[in-house]
Amino acid sequence: xxxxxxxxxxxxxxxxxxxxxxxxxxxxxxxxxxxxxxxxxxxxxxxxxxxxxxxxxxxxxxxxxxxxxxxxxxxxxxxxxxxxxxxxxxxxxxxxxxxxxxxxxxxxxxxxxxxxxxxxxxxxxxxxxxxxxxxxxxxxxxxxxxxxxxxxxxxxxxxxxxxxxxxxxxxxxxxxxxxxxxxxxxxxxxxxxxxxxxxxxxxxxxxxxxxxxxxxxxxxxxxxxxxxxxxxxxxxxxxxxxxxxxxxxxxxxxxxxxxxxxxxxxxxxxxxxxxxxxxxxxxxxxxxxxxxxxxxxxxxxxxxxxxxxxxxxxxxxxxxxxxxxxxxxxxxxxxxxxxxxxxxxxxxxxxxxxxxxxxxxxxxxxxxxxxxxxxxxxxxxxxx
Numbered sequence: 001x002x003x004x005x006x007x008x009x010x011x012x013x014x015x016x017x018x019x020x021x022x023x024x025x026x027x028x029x030x031x032x033x034x035x036x037x038x039x040x041x042x043x044x045x046x047x048x049x050x051x052x053x054x055x056x057x058x059x060x061x062x063x064x065x066x067x068x069x070x071x072x073x074x075x076x077x078x079x080x081x082x083x084x085x086x087x088x089x090x091x092x093x094x095x096x097x098x099x100x101x102x103x104x105x106x107x108x109x110x111x112x113x114x115x116x117x118x119x120x121x122x123x124x125x126x127x128x129x130x131x132x133x134x135x136x137x138x139x140x141x142x143x144x145x146x147x148x149x150x151x152x153x154x155x156x157x158x159x160x161x162x163x164x165x166x167x168x169x170x171x172x173x174x175x176x177x178x179x180x181x182x183x184x185x186x187x188x189x190x191x192x193x194x195x196x197x198x199x200x201x202x203x204x205x206x207x208x209x210x211x212x213x214x215x216x217x218x219x220x221x222x223x224x225x226x227x228x229x230x231x232x233x234x235x236x237x238x239x240x241x242x243x244x245x246x247x248x249x250x251x252x253x254x255x256x257x258x259x260x261x262x263x264x265x266x267x268x269x270x271x272x273x274x275x276x277x278x279x280x281x282x283x284x285x286x287x288x289x290x291x292x293x294x295x296x297x298x299x300x301x302x303x304x305x306x307x308x309x310x311x312x313x314x315x316x317x318x319x320x321x322x323x324x325x326x327x328x329x330x331x332x333x334x335x336x337x338x339x340x341x342x343x344x345x346x347x348x349x350x351x352x353x354x355x356x357x358x359x360x361x362x363x364x365x366x367x368x369x370x371x372x373x374x375x376x377x378x379x380x381x382x383x384x
Contacts, residue, residue: 026055029100030097030099032084034079035081035103035104036265037263038239041066044061045270046273048072049268050272060073060075081104085102092258098281101274108251108254109137110254112129112135112220113259114247118242118243119208119230125211126213126214127153127247128218129146130219131226133220133249140308141308143218146217146219147166147189147215154215155292165207170219170336174338187295192213193212238264239264243272244275245265248285257280259277317344319344328368329365329366329371330366334383339362345381349377351377352370353370
């Protein structure tokens with residue numbers, strides 16, 4: 001037997017023994033080996049940490065070889081981002097790696113990444129849907145899809161009944177209503193609840209610090225900011241020390257699993273990102289996304305997307321307010337983008353009302369005697 005064959009057989013046996021020790025085969029996950037603001041060694045340290053800590057992942061460095069890290073697998077390239085990105089995409093296509101962790105990736109429109117943070121209140125992981133990419137150009141549709149993708153990722157991480165909450169940002173209330181209707185029509189969804197006394201699935205800052213839900217739904221820009229704040233809160237922002245990174249990519253018809261980390265991500269986050277990516281690959285994330293979308297479509301997803309899509313407005317109708325009267329009560333739960341139109345619905349019915357901002361978001365103030373009728377009108381017109 002030649003030395004080359006002996007080496008090949010020895011390598012294969014080592015892989016079999018390693019897989020047996022770790023409880024199953026390791027998932028080969030590529031990692032960009034350059035581009036970090038913390039230096040290439042930080043990326044390699046993260047890969048080594050993952051290799052030594054997690055039994056499910058085999059990191060594959062993609063880029064110029066770094067001395068002192070001969071224990072890692074390498075796909076060598078010149079030291080420039082274009083060559084590294086090209087090698088990563090080639091490795092994904094030819095199956096050299098099953099997925100990747102990248103500092104940047106040209107996701108097409110319709111693909112977003114689903115991050116994962118450690119919430120400080122109770123030391124509980126929470127999924128942020130989403131943190132980079134764009135699930136849709138329309139904010140409402142994007143957040144609705146983010147909820148579905150967040151649930152798919154949670155299930156891929158082994159959470160059978162993930163709880164879902166919607167962060168109280170613009171369009172949160174319409175998205176909550178859309179998800180409620182999908183649930184009523186058969187889409188299996190479990191809403192979580194705020195830790196505050198009034199509860200509800202629309203979340204405030206307290207809730208995300210406490211990790212009140214398994215999946216926090218928000219828009220990508222807000223999710224990106226939250227990811228940076230959670231991961232670097234204890235380091236002054238220059239080093240992301242905790243969490244699992246900006247997460248794996250999800251989208252309708254999208255098959256690749258590419259996760260994103262920041263140029264400020266430290267070795268612990270890089271290691272966690274490699275583990276996170278390997279875990280969802282092993283659970284067949286793209287299949288779980290497809291199944292969640294199919295179930296949501298069966299419950300009327302397309303109609304809800306249509307309802308959330310802004311329409312061309314005709315000339316705005318002039319509606320005058322009824323005579324003013326004391327406003328000693330209020331109705332919460334109206335989205336900030338809809339509150340003025342909701343007030344006009346009440347004016348048309350002869351109910352004097354004013355829009356205002358309460359501690360939990362927009363409210364409509366009016367006389368207590370009109371609350372019951374106003375609530376009914378707002379429900380009929382889709383504002384509650």
